[in-house]
Amino acid sequence: EANAYRDYLELHGLSVQLAEALAEYWHARVRAELGIAGGDPSDLDAMFRTEYQGCRYSLGYPACPDLEDRAKIADLLQPERIGVHLSEEFQLHPEQSTDAIVIHHPEASYFNAGGRS
Template structure:
């Protein structure tokens, strides 16, 4: 009960801070795959006159199902364009100031609670945004979808974040940030190690393919990915 009350107090403090609020930048880009590459075109390019703005090179499983994120997009050779969603969400820089105040006042438990709540809030907002994206794409969640269904990702399409098992290269965050022009649209920056600052932020590539699923690359797959990337 005491911990529950502490969490509610920190929640109330967060809600009272004007600089702690959910924000996001979201864009859809025409794209195609070319082998393990995702070719991202300009959103205003005309058919037959598309320029590659950015290129993501994705790893492929050497075992299991041999999955690669690029497989979830239409191939360039087919001549038909596909689309991928990209977003960055954040709870705001106010979290840091409030955490520092807690630490200075010796309220260490509240500081830890704040950190946990801010991370979970950013993830919850990312999940909400993904739900809105599915509606924009025309396959919103059916009536009767429960929070448990959402937690188990029982819906069409998936979102993937750099640094996680399917796309482990954190360096690719830099390309995503350029495409979204994050610095001009959101108060989020990349550190030298390509982590997001503030920490309570989420970035993602969003795929609509009905067969998209989460998977992971093995250590050997990641080593091969880095080798292939360096030889491009």
């Protein structure tokens, strides 16, 4: 209504990045609590290449493309308890909500072709 599209886009971009950063923080914390974070690389590029034990799979990305699987997670976790709802299109609301499946097996990877990626 105020024609402040730039403000909206900047706030939206910030909220997307903060949601991703928080998800990555919790993934790192779980690895630490499981005692497997000692092998985490100190190099940022190596972290981006997931050269650590465990993977965080998010639905809708190439490793888990079927968004309908989110309904199974919602049945287990009941996100409405904390005010998060699943739409008919299998999107989480509020908009910057996120979910993931976290696997910490040493052989967990995003794609099998060519090793870890």
